[in-house]
Each structure stands twice: as structure tokens, then as C-alpha cells.
Amino acid sequence: MTKARPVLTFWFEFASTYSYLSALRIAPLARAAGVELVWQPFLLGPIFKAQGWDTSPFSIYPAKGRYMWRDLARRCAELGLPQLHRPDPFPQNGLLAARIATYGQGADWGPEFVRAVYRAEFAEGRQISELDVLTRILNELGLDPEETRAAAQSDPVKSRLRAATDAAQTRGLFGAPSFTTSDGELFWGDDRLEAALEWAARPQS
């Protein structure tokens, strides 16, 4: 009897600043921990709305926002990532990108698409809601941009993204990045990535 590899679900939202760090860090760390990843896009908008927020808390609470940009820049430096570009406007509209990522779940190109969108947003300062930006990324991945976009905007894919957002809320997610294990543990924030992988990888009784 072979044991199933442990699984960690990585919940990300393209507008989320700290999700950028996790998206760029997670793959080699998961490999080293022997953990299989589910790359799970979702939308924070509906979840924030349920908390009474109509935009990012970093925009609503200026002191927290100012700190976040400084902390993120420091973390980028520590992690050897390119100098942080603060997206303008912030938060970016990541809906189309999230639909493409949903369509790409399980496909070989899925994780690389996610990383490329985050790099465009936070390392290159591009507008990830712009078709041009997403078209360039899809081209670089060897995909047909028109076709991919049409598939990503089909009803079944839209429904899957909505269902993922509902599932996130049901599981108690309130921010991104978040990580969930098959035994129901929730970890929030890039700072908990290592702890989440460790939890997922530990021997089940």
C-alpha cells in the first residue's frame, strides 16, 4: 500500500501583496518538503465585502498600508526578488487573471502563469487587468491568448472561481495568501508558509 503524498492548498488573490512572495517561493519549498501543491485562485473582494470593506484594508487603514509597502520592500530584498514596484492603482483588478488561473489549474502552465502575473504586477509595475499584459504572458507560455481567454471566461470556469471563493469563506479564510491542509488546518500569511508545509508533511496518526 503506498501512502498518498501530503497536499497543501495555496489560496492566492492576484491583488494581494504578500501572495506575491508566496507564489514566488512556494514551489521549491513544497518540493523539498515532499508536499503536493494545489494552486487555488480565489477572490478576496466578496470576503472583504462581508467584513464591511469595499477595498484593501491597506487602503482603508493608511498606517497599516504605509507599513506594508515598507515591509514588503524589505522582504523582497531579503528574498532576493527584484526591487518592488508598487502597483498603481492599488489594489489591482485581478479578475481576468484569476479566471485564467482557474482555467489553468492542474495544467503544466498553471503555476508559471501565476508567477508571471505576480512578477508583472509587483516587479514590473504592469496593470494586470490589461489585456496586453496577460496576452504577453500567455504568448510567452506558448498558449493561444484568444483561445485561452475565451475558455477562461466561459461559464463553467467563472462558476469554479465563484465556488472557490465560497469555499474559502466556508473554510474561514479572511485574507491571502492562505494555506489549508487536508486535515483542516488554516495558515494565513506568507510568514506561515513554512509552518503550513511542515504541518502538511508531518506523519498522520
Next chain:
Amino acid sequence: MTKARPVLTFWFEFASTYSYLSALRIAPLARAAGVELVWQPFLLGPIFKAQGWDTSPFSIYPAKGRYMWRDLARRCAELGLPQLHRPDPFPQNGLLAARIATYGQGADWGPEFVRAVYRAEFAEGRQISELDVLTRILNELGLDPEETRAAAQSDPVKSRLRAATDAAQTRGLFGAPSFTTSDGELFWGDDRLEAALEWAARPQS
């Protein structure tokens, strides 16, 4: 010419859950890093009020609150701290304790008083607003409880605590624990304790 030892200011609020972790962890880490600590009590109430909150965000946002208690319990286990006791009510009223800690700043007993209050609150489940609890702690530290309490509630000490809270706000603090360095860097959260010490200790140009 001898160089001054680097200094890190540790901003804590007695109602703050993650400040408990930092208060119990910080002294040996600072010693190992060669960093001198300033134990700085302050009050989050006025800062939260300025953000439109009349209590802890963990009480205002239930999903975030549920997560925090679980995360804190996990962190206590990881750090080898006693099993977490969730204070009831939460948040606790830490005003008198903060005044005593302000009075004890720079005194030998200061840090041990802070740790004892946090242990009473989060490891023993005591009410830190109760005189009995604070009296027991002061007794154990070999202090005269009556005398200490009277000094802590004198106008100069009250003013110092108010001034510290104002200074926290001016420096951009929005939560606890926070850490500030002499060159003006701000770090927020127990997860940034190591980074803050590293920043404080790095050679100045």
C-alpha cells in the same frame, strides 16, 4: 572610542495576544544579538479608536479572531510555552498593568513584571485588571504592592504612558507587538522579532 550598543524598542500592549509571545521570547534573543532593549508599554485603545475600532480587531472580525486563537495556540506549542488560556473577557483591560510597567521602565524588575503579567493573562487565564493578580506579581518580585501601585498611578507616570502612546502613533505604529530601531525602521508582529533584531544589530555606515 567605544561604539554605543545598538538599541531596539519593543512596543507592547498587555491586551495584545502576539505581544505575549514576543515578551517571553525577546530577552535571550536580544542578548544573543548584542542588542539593548527598551521595554516600551503603550496603549492600543487610542490608536484603534483613530482607525474607527472600539475594541480588538479580533473581536470585530470573527474569522480573523477564530484564526488568531488557533494560530496562537499552535505558536505556543511550537515555542514550548504552556498551553494557551484564552482570556475572558477578551481583550483584557491592561491599563493599570501598563502604568506599573511604565513606572518600572529601566528598573531591574521591569521586564520580569511584564513577563509575569503576560503569563498570568495567557498561561494562567487570570484577569490582569484585578488588583489581586497584580498584587501577587508585585509581591513575587519583592516589591511593595501598595507603594508601587500608588507610584504607578501618579500623574507623571500616567503622562509618560500617554506620551508613549502618542509617540507610537507618530512613529506609525498601528498594532502590537511592534519594534523600532534608532534609524527609524518599524517592524510589526511577533513574526518580525528576529528581523527587527537583525536590523538593529547590523553595522551602521
